[in-house]
Amino acid sequence: MSFKIAIIGAGSVGFTKKLFTDILCVPEFSDIEFALTDLSEHNLQMIKAILDRIVEANKLPTRVTATTDRRKALEGARYVISCVRVGGLEAYADDIRIPLKYGIDQCVGDTICAGGILYGQRNIPVILDFCKDILEVAEPGAKFLNYANPMAMNTWAAIEYGKVDTVGLCHGVQHGAEQIAEVLGAKSHSELDYVCSGINHQTWFIDLRLNGRKIGKDELVAAFEAHPVYSQQEKLRIDVLKRFGVYSTESNGHLSEYLPWYRKRPDEITRWIDMSDWIHGETGGYLRYSTETRNWFETEYPQFLEAASKPLDVSKRSNEHASHILEALETNRVYRGHFNVKNTGIITNLPQDAIIESPGFVDRFGINMASDITLPEACAATCMASINVQRMSVHAAVTGDIDLLKLAVLHDPLVGAVSTPEEVWQMVDEMVVAQARWLPQYADAVPAAKERLSKSMVKTRDWAGAARRKVRSIEELRAEKTALKQAG
Structure with missing residues (x-):
């Protein structure tokens, strides 16, 4: 097979490498072209060198091009993947810093809440530019795979206003399923069957079966509370499970900022979060992590380049949806996943125009969503609050x-x-x-x-948040990695 994949925001080096190696794990895809595009020529050249090294080490005919000219990258592309963050870490810092002046403490701030909404305002005009280019210069009928947050808002804009065949992709469902399989003692993830449905970052495991046996709320609560790690890291998530009766796909920190109950008072925030890792609720945790990751990559780039010389290991193909979707569309090997699409009756008790995340099957005929799903009422109510915010945000951005x-x-x-x-x-x-x-x-x-x-007469405060940590230096990161390696 020979076709072209364009990756916008390819300067997101680690994620681009993962998508690239996943796709090349499909034997039929060795002779395709990857067209990388980004605003940063520096980042483009770094990732191109890594991908070229992978191609060379594995003696593949794969072609990799890189350009800051987006339309050139999109010319003739059958698939377009977006992983952009408009404004980069500079704008992202404002998404966290300014709301803190008004008492709003976010862990991530990229989905809804003040930070996520402003992130959407920055991204949506650019997403619509992407869609215009796709319609004008990409292969007719090209599919747009959006990985960028805010997932629902970006996908909503691309479908409603961009008029491009778009699917939004996230890995929250897979990560939640891995946790559930672990706490239930499954020997492998294949023993767990599940249906998740809702909206991105607020998707719910509404049907769980372990080796065909249905798992109820009480058994799942007991399993999580007995787990030595998750019982501490996912306290808020477990509390929602107890009250709603179903487990949320999203992490403790993410989930905390979509709800009005757990992050509204500083003393309550520290009660529900865990500081062992940013994702469990740390104030501005993902901003810190992203900053450290960028600095680490810039400093340790030679090591990343050297690692690219290793042979591809098909067994390490990730559970990110993109490669599996492309494989199903091109080879007709059926893939089941959870995808972000316009509702159109898929979930009966959410609005028709909303972007929902729900199960679907992919084959040569496209993405075929399972329909007639009804969420538990509390889950639907929580999703509705976010959907109304998303709808207004998209329309405001446009x-x-x-x-x-x-x-x-x-x-x-x-x-x-x-x-x-x-x-x-x-x-x-x-x-x-x-x-x-x-x-x-x-x-x-x-x-x-x-x-x-x-x-203005409105008073603000100088507040770092309830659980803020400073960005660690390269030396601190290196020492921590060395200690973990020695301990392991």
């Missing part, structure tokens, strides 16, 4: 309506639990002004926002 943007932030569950309307209005003005260079749709609104800020 129209540049700052008043609608403020209403979207006001209706966010955690923001509403913490902040007053006056605080929300000022916070959004402050975030839009701070990020104006990445928000072209709000250019006309920025002068008035600056004027309002100059006259």
Whole structure:
């Protein structure tokens, strides 16, 4: 087979390498072209050198090109994969820093909440530019695979306004299933069968079976509470399981910021999170992790390049959906996964226009979603709160309506639990002004926002959050990795 895959945001070096090696684990795909594109020529050249080394070491005919000219990369592409973060870590720091001034403590801030909504405002205009290019220069009928957060908002915009065949992909379902298999004592993940349904980062294991035996709430709660690690790392997630009756796919830290109950008071935050790793609830945890990862990669790049000389190991193919979807579409080997698509009746008690995450099967005929799924009422109610925020956020991003943007932030569950309307209005003005260079749709609104800020009487605080850690130096990271290696 010979076709072209374009990867936008390919400077996300580690993730691009994973997608690349996964796809090359499919024997039929050795003779394809990968077209990498990114705003950073520096990052592009680093990842191209790594991928070229993999191709050379494995004596493959695979072609790798790299360009900052996005349209050139997209020309003739059958598949387009996006993993962009518009504004990079600089804008992301504002997504965490500014809401903290108004008492809003986020762990990740890339899905909803104040940070996730502003992230969507930056990404959506760019996503729509991608869609325009795909329609004009990619292979007719090209499929757009979106890995970028905020997943639901980006996918919603691409489908509703971009008019491109789009699917959103995430790995939360797989990670949750791995946990469940472990606590239930499964010998392998294949022993666990499950149906997850909901929306991205709020998907629920509504049917669980271990070797065909149905697993109920009480058994699952007991299994998690007996686990020496997860009982501490997933305290909030286990509490939701007890109250809702089903387990959420999302991590303790992620889940905490989509709900109005666990992060609204500093003393409550420390009660429910775990500081053993960023993903369990640390304030700005993913920002710290992303910053450290970038710094580590820049410093240790020669080691990454050397590691690329090893032969491909098909057994290490990851459970990221992209390679499996492409394999199913091109070879007709059926793949079952959980995908982000427009609802259209798939989940009976969520809106038709919402982007849902639910089971589907892929073959040569496309992605075929299982339908007629009804969520437990509490799960549907929680999803609905986020869907309403997502809908307003997408429409605000497309129209540049700052008043609608403020209403979207006001209706966010955690923001509403913490902040007053006056605080929300000022916070959004402050975030839009701070990020104006990445928000072209709000250019006309920025002068008035600056004027309002100059006259505002709303008080803010100088607060680092309830559980903040400093970014570690390269020396600290190296010492920690050495200690872990020696201990292992």
